[in-house]
Amino acid sequence: MTEAFPVDSVGLVKPFVERFDEPLVLSGGDSLPSFELMVETYGELNADASNAVLICHALSGSHHAAGKYHVEDRKPGWWDLIIGPGKPIDTDRFYVVSLNNLGGCDGSTGPSAINPATGRPWGPDFPQVQVSDWVRSQKRLAERLGIDRWAAVVGGSLGGMQALQWAVDYPEAVAHCIVLASAPGLTAQNIAFNEIARHAIVSDPEWSQGHYQMAGKIPARGLALARMVGHLTYMSADGMSDRFGRELREGSFERDGNAEVVFQVESYLRYQGSQFSTRFDANTYVLMTRALDYFDIAQRFDGDLTATMAATQAQFLVLSFSSDWRFSPARSREIVDAALAAGRPVTYAEIETDEGHDAFLLDVPGYVPLLKAYMSRVGSNDHEAQGH
Amino acid sequence: MRLDLTHIKQWIPRNSKVLDLGCGDGEFLRRLRDEQGVRGTGIEIDVTQLTAAVGRGLDVLQQDLDAGLPNFPDSSFDVVVMAHALQALHHPHRALENVVRIGREAIVTFPNFGHWRCRLHLGLIGQMPVSRVMPYSWYDTPNIHFCTVKDFKTLCDQLDIEILAQDVVGVDQRDTWLARLWPNLFAVTAIFRIRRRQG
Numbered sequence: 158m159t160e161a162f163p164v165d166s167v168g169l170v171k172p173f174v175e176r177f178d179e180p181l182v183l184s185g186g187d188s189l190p191s192f193e194l195m196v197e198t199y200g201e202l203n204a205d206a207s208n209a210v211l212i213c214h215a216l217s218g219s220h221h222a223a224g225k226y227h228v229e230d231r232k233p234g235w236w237d238l239i240i241g242p243g244k245p246i247d248t249d250r251f252y253v254v255s256l257n258n259l260g261g262c263d264g265s266t267g268p269s270a271i272n273p274a275t276g277r278p279w280g281p282d283f284p285q286v287q288v289s290d291w292v293r294s295q296k297r298l299a300e301r302l303g304i305d306r307w308a309a310v311v312g313g314s315l316g317g318m319q320a321l322q323w324a325v326d327y328p329e330a331v332a333h334c335i336v337l338a339s340a341p342g343l344t345a346q347n348i349a350f351n352e353i354a355r356h357a358i359v360s361d362p363e364w365s366q367g368h369y370q371m372a373g374k375i376p377a378r379g380l381a382l383a384r385m386v387g388h389l390t391y392m393s394a395d396g397m398s399d400r401f402g403r404e405l406r407e408g409s410f411e412r413d414g415n416a417e418v419v420f421q422v423e424s425y426l427r428y429q430g431s432q433f434s435t436r437f438d439a440n441t442y443v444l445m446t447r448a449l450d451y452f453d454i455a456q457r458f459d460g461d462l463t464a465t466m467a468a469t470q471a472q473f474l475v476l477s478f479s480s481d482w483r484f485s486p487a488r489s490r491e492i493v494d495a496a497l498a499a500g501r502p503v504t505y506a507e508i509e510t511d512e513g514h515d516a517f518l519l520d521v522p523g524y525v526p527l528l529k530a531y532m533s534r535v536g537s538n539d540h541e542a543q544g545h
Numbered sequence: 546m547r548l549d550l551t552h553i554k555q556w557i558p559r560n561s562k563v564l565d566l567g568c569g570d571g572e573f574l575r576r577l578r579d580e581q582g583v584r585g586t587g588i589e590i591d592v593t594q595l596t597a598a599v600g601r602g603l604d605v606l607q608q609d610l611d612a613g614l615p616n617f618p619d620s621s622f623d624v625v626v627m628a629h630a631l632q633a634l635h636h637p638h639r640a641l642e643n644v645v646r647i648g649r650e651a652i653v654t655f656p657n658f659g660h661w662r663c664r665l666h667l668g669l670i671g672q673m674p675v676s677r678v679m680p681y682s683w684y685d686t687p688n689i690h691f692c693t694v695k696d697f698k699t700l701c702d703q704l705d706i707e708i709l710a711q712d713v714v715g716v717d718q719r720d721t722w723l724a725r726l727w728p729n730l731f732a733v734t735a736i737f738r739i740r741r742r743q744g
Contacts, residue, residue, distance in 0.1 A: 490616075493606065494616040497606075497617060497618070497621075500621070503604060503606070504604045504606065505608075506595055506605075507607055509592070523592045526596050527592065527595070527599060530596045530599040530600035533600055533602075534602040
């Protein structure tokens with residue numbers, strides 16, 4: 158580590174690719190003949206491989222969760238707040254594994270990769286992957302890295318859904334399941350927002366039926382609009398009022414003339430949208446939002462969430478955020494109540510904040526200390542017997 | 546640890562499953578776990594306190610006792626403990642019904658408003674008592690439902706709750722024998738071991 162990094166940073170990191178040549182049969186019936194996953198790890202795996210923590214990313218996340226690639230990088234990984242020496246997911250204690258999900262656009266096999274059957278980019282023909290498929294691909298990665306059982310599987314939002322799916326699909330392979338700002342499945346309102354986002358993308362003339370890559374185009378306007386809608390729903394009304402109010406960026410109401418009046422909030426959303434459209438793949442966005450829509454943790458148990466939780470062996474930490482209306486505290490409590498009804502050990506809190514859904518990525522009061530307090534039991538066998 | 550918690554410990558079987566309503570920083574549950582092999586779960590509304598309890602390796606749920614506990618199945622715990630929370634609830638009677646529903650047994654403690662000091666204060670000075678144990682003024686206090694040992698027994702009877710045992714704590718150990726003799730007058734803290742009336 159160089160001195161350019163704070164002591165609680167993992168410092169310089171380097172991603173690597175793991176290739177898997179055995180076909181992966183997907184929930185939808187399609188099959189991927191082979192695939193690659195882009196991975197980052199932080200910390201050291203201990204001798205009995207009992208200190209591994211899996212980080213599952215959300216809709217727009219990637220494998221780059223902590224540290225920087227170059228000292229001069231403007232921003233560290235997306236969860237640098239949580240991962241590092243002395244941080245809640247303490248890299249002095251844990252071996253942290255973070256990957257780009259299958260279907261992603263940050264180096265793992267996805268729509269922008271070449272389809273071996275055609276020699277052209279998959280584009281919209283990339284098979285729809287679901288949360289359970291991600292978990293199965295992550296299981297292969299775990300085996301590759303020599304990990305039989307995760308000390309914890311951790312995720313927020315769509316990442317929390319993966320953590321839940323892990324606990325259900327591989328009960329013996331998850332000691333602690335940490336589910337932040339998530340839900341057992343999306344609400345109709347959530348699916349509706351995703352559909353608006355997808356509609357924005359496919360309505361862009363550059364979309365070219367999803368074959369924009371072959372056509373040398375990018376549906377940037379559609380992607381930006383999708384992101385603006387999404388981003389808006391990740392914030393709360395109060396949080397936006399505090400942050401932007403009615404502040405103007407350009408122009409003025411007092412002045413006559415034709416100067417456009419731009420509110421700060423407009424400028425912010427436009428910036429978020431345009432930034433996103435340059436770094437994210439439209440087909441991946443469509444695929445990820447569909448994976449969200451299709452997710453239903455209780456599906457295998459005929460919608461019985463209690464029976465679903467009864468099939469798990471993990472200890473659960475569930476956290477929600479008071480102003481999160483996209484994944485509201487009530488949805489988290491559904492998970493908690495099912496765990497209680499199933500007699501599974503569970504810890505739950507609703508963090509008071511104006512930051513909305515994005516709060517799980519931010520240093521909101523009460524959140525980081527609580528996550529850290531919980532992580533102190535993870536990987537220590539002292540109280541492992543509790544609840545078993 | 547508060548004197549009443551020391552008393553409660555003797556009524557909690559080894560290796561039992563215990564729910565502590567209003568567990569605070571979890572010190573009581575931690576001791577039950579470490580000293581008696583108890584599997585403990587806590588309920589706490591305050592996130593700072595809850596975080597301290599979670600740091601002790603305990604499972605804690607943030608939940609408002611006044612909103613009821615419908616998410617806890619019947620008889621899902623061996624013992625439910627509710628120490629010094631009754632008097633701060635909007636619906637103490639509903640909470641009592643819940644503790645004997647969720648626990649095969651329950652242990653409830655509360656400050657006895659029938660203590661002679663309270664009576665003296667109210668009777669002679671004519672004002673609501675303020676003391677070391679109850680340091681709040683009447684208009685700004687978490688304690689909105691004071692009762693006496695006698696009141697509690699009457700309520701248990703009305704709710705079909707059986708009193709298995711009762712104990713009392715005085716100001717100190719020395720004072721406690723007097724409290725045992727005449728609880729409604731000398732008990733500072735009352736401790737009841739209860740369950741739903743059988744049959």
